[in-house]
Amino acid sequence: MSDVNIDASLIANGGANLSRTEEKMVEMTNGCICCTLREDLLVEVARLAAEKRFDYLLIESTGISEPLPVAETFTFADPNGEKRSLSDISRLDTMVTVVDACNFLQDYKDAESLHEKGESLGPEDHRTVTDLFIDQVEFADCIILNKMDLIADEPKKDILLMEIMTKLNPRAKIITATNGQVPLNEILNTGLFSFEEARAAPGWLKEIRGEHTPETEEYGISSMTFRVHRPFHPERFWNFLHNDWMHGIVRSKGTFWLATRMQTGGTWSQAGGQVHITCAGTWLAAMIPPSLDGEKISVLDGLGIPQKLIDQLDNNKYGDRRQELVYIGVHLDKEKINEGLTSCLVTDEEFEAGPDLWETFNDPFPS
Structure with a gap:
């Protein structure tokens, strides 16, 4: 995608x-x-x-x-x-579907409203991404209810989720999990998949x-990639993330660069309404001493570094530091997303001033 x-x-x-x-x-x-x-x-x-x-x-x-x-x-x-x-x-041993326990109930309610209107089976039916989620649940041999920790303070919600999963797919094995931690023997070599039962599926x-x-x-699902070798102004990017930018976005992930963080990059991961931001590690460009700047290739030789990243060290002013964010969603307003992210970048004047100015920017992101 x-x-x-x-x-x-x-x-x-x-x-x-x-x-x-x-x-x-x-x-x-x-x-x-x-x-x-x-x-x-x-x-x-x-x-x-x-x-x-x-x-x-x-x-x-x-x-x-x-x-x-x-x-x-x-x-x-x-x-x-x-x-x-x-x-x-x-x-083919097992068909596994991972369900977002935190967001599924809202999606399921939306699906119920479609059925109540009688639209889901009609000739003019315009299916939604919710229907896709239901298809994934119904065809699974094993259903993993993930992010259970996020609904720990809602005791009735887990019971309701279990009842809905059982209703949608009574034959599936249901496993609860946090952060995707599942015993391997629950999904490997289970023998759960049956071609006979699968053939009965619509x-x-x-x-x-x-x-x-x-x-x-x-x-109506599509994707877009935002890629640029210029840093985000941390405060502008922070404010952008706290606005209503996720409309229609089902999943987004990638790597980002804050102007105040010349050493390390960030990892961005969003699914539904949950967003996780962590440290991605040290930029390659930050690992090479200035004295060895002309010997980048030999310094990185044998480390298993992808060639495209090594190429970026020579082709861009700040090496492999970059924004590389992928968005997947329903009827994405790609122009709006692109404009929003572009507005978070440092301006031409700020970019020319360089890291000395960037260090003075307000940075609300965690250390």
Whole structure:
């Protein structure tokens, strides 16, 4: 859903390897989406299986994707026998859906109002992102109710949530969690997924018949990236974050740079109404002594630093320091978001004055 793989940059230092495949434009010659648009999934899984280094593979699709087409992809076999099926090299074990316990009830109430109006099944039905959330819950083998700590002071809310989850999907295993902490044996090697039960789901095999509408079209979901090598004025950015800027935004995350913080960058993560801001770590440019400025490449050689970040050290006045924020939402007002974030940047005059002036700015962010 974005042109920046924020997750990869956040966890690269942990030794993980993320593979990001590009979207493919293909000619639909046989009406089959599984063997064309999702061919990349087969290629990636086959590559990992051939390495024989892993016991389990967790596929985390974007939060706005529908789970049913992913499951269908595992069942498809090339009628010409030229390509293997995913089922030949792997076993689909569990479909897991993570539910935001803090925000779901409000979304569910909105969904109820659609049904009461009789619009959800009508020919002129304009589905909302709430319908997508319900689809994800209904198709899951395991439902994780996350952020339970945020509703700890509302004892009736957790009971109501459990009742709603059970009503929507009586066969699913329900697990409560805080900060996504779940015992691995609850979601790995469970044997919970059943193709027989999945085939009973409405819309099964729509992919093979070519009837599935992309989520971006069906729900009006889109994304945008704000990327610039200029710092935020901390006070202006703080004030912006406390205004009504999140309308229509389902998810946002990324890295940001405050003019008063030349050493460290910040990590931004927002889901629903919750926003988390933490320290992302030290900028690469801040790690290189001025005396070695002409030897940047040799200094970073062998550290596993992505080449695109090394390139930024030479191509930008302040190296890899930057704003790189991704927004995903429903009917996004991209122009308004871009204008709002741009207004938070230091002005041309402030930028030319440099860090000596920036140090004097009021910075309301936590240390």
